[in-house]
Amino acid sequence: MxxxxxxxxxxxxxxxxxxxxxxxxxxxxxxxxxxxxxxxxxxxxxxxxxxxxKNLSRKKPAIKNRLSPEVEEQVIEIALDYPNYGQAKAAEILTARGCPISASGVRTIWVRHNLETKKNRLIALHAKALQKGDDAAQQYEQLHQIDPADPIFDCLSPGDTCVQDTYALGDIAPLGELYQHTFVDGYSQYAHAWISTEADSSAAVKFLQQQVLPWYREHKIDINTILTDRGTEFSGRKAAPFKDALEALNISHVQMRAYNGPVVNGLAARFQTQAFNEFYEPFLKANMIESIEQLNAQLQLWCEDYNHNQSISGRYTLGRTAVEVMGLK
Missing domain, CATH: 1.10.10 (Arc Repressor Mutant, subunit A)
Structure with a gap:
């Protein structure tokens, strides 16, 4: 026990x-x-x-020694201004500017934003240029010899590569076994989530068609590729409804094992962990649940705060909110 x-x-x-x-x-x-x-x-x-x-988890992010947002912003700026420089050179430049920081401190921030390698810094630089909507992207490509066709560019824009997953919430009395269907935009990390009593392929299609696609169509954003794991709702004989739906929508389907492949592959897991820690655990502890509609309504409020107000680490987001990266704010 x-x-x-x-x-x-x-x-x-x-x-x-x-x-x-x-x-x-x-x-x-x-x-x-x-x-x-x-x-x-x-x-x-x-x-x-x-x-x-049940006691709430006491695990909290180790932010005691975390640098201020102003310093973090300067470290990211250096990564994009000088993508060829390593962490030691970046720390030297920052210190000379009056922002003392160690090489390990620079690396810690780069890792958090997926900027620890030269290639990742070049990808982030390219993404930032595209987001500016000017001719800077072409100039950066020529300057740093960036190839937009390089397969490492797993996300070129909102909707280019998205992640869909099904997360088992467990037995929540009196509703029984519940599942969270999750959809995360790989570029902006804008997330959609919906709670259901079903986790099969038809439920995954229903979530995609009723909760996700209307939002993307409203904002005139095309979904090009959906990345999933090899769960039965997405892979194998039982996944026919999901496969047929993507084919009808002309959306590519890429399947990978958890945490293998592109950097976006772990986004669903990270979002689901955050949702559990920040929403489900405290809400279920403090409230008696009467219906799945009640739980879904509260989840949507939390998702709205996540998408509009929370700064997100990543080589495309760079500490901005999801709606800011989407260009919706």
Whole structure:
């Protein structure tokens, strides 16, 4: 039995013992809890059932020594101004500018934005030029010998390469087994998500056609390629509805094992982990769920905040929000 299961059982035992003894003080003394803890556990249980007794994860990003946004912005600027320079030379230039930073500090920021190699810095430089909408892209290509046809350019624009995935949320009482269908734009990291009781190929098609495509059509953005893993909803005999739908929509389908291939392949997993930590865990702990519609409505509010307000690391986003990279803000 896991530590979390033991923790929940211990809190339930305290509530039950207090009821059996008719004395909160006596029960707390026997179980080793304070009266304040008892009342907190009771309120959590009345609000969200056993889920309310689960402690939230204490894992937080290690940002104690993280540099300020202003310094991070300068480090990214150096990467794009001098893509041929390594981390030591970049640190030297920044220090000379009055922004003291070590070579390892430069690398830490470059890794976070996928800029740690010369090729990745050139790709980011090219993407930034395209986003400016002027002739700079061609100039950069000539200056740095960048080939737009190079297959390393896995994302050339919004909609060029997107990621679709299905994430098992587990058994959420009283709704049963739930799944999050996820769609992330590889260029901007703009994300769509929807909760369903189904995880098969037909459910993946329904999510794509009803939740994703209308948004892209509204903003006049074409989806060229969808990248998926080899789950049964996307691969094999049971995946016929999804394959047929993409063929009818003239969308290319690329399948890869998790974390192999282009940098976009891990975007769905990172988004789903963030959604679990920032939305599902605290919301399910604090609320009793009555319907899947209620849960979906709250998820859409969280997604709107993610897309419009959260700075996103990446060689195409470079710390901007998804809507900013999309050109919608």
């Amino acid at each position: 896991s530590a979390k299961s033991n923790e929940i059982r211990s809190k339930l035992a305290l509530l039950q013992l207090a009821e059996e003894l008719g004395s909160i003080s006596k029960a707390c003394e026997i179980m080793g809890y304070s009266r304040d803890s008892y009342y907190r556990f009771k309120k959590q249980y009345q609000t969200a059932g056993e889920r309310g007794l």
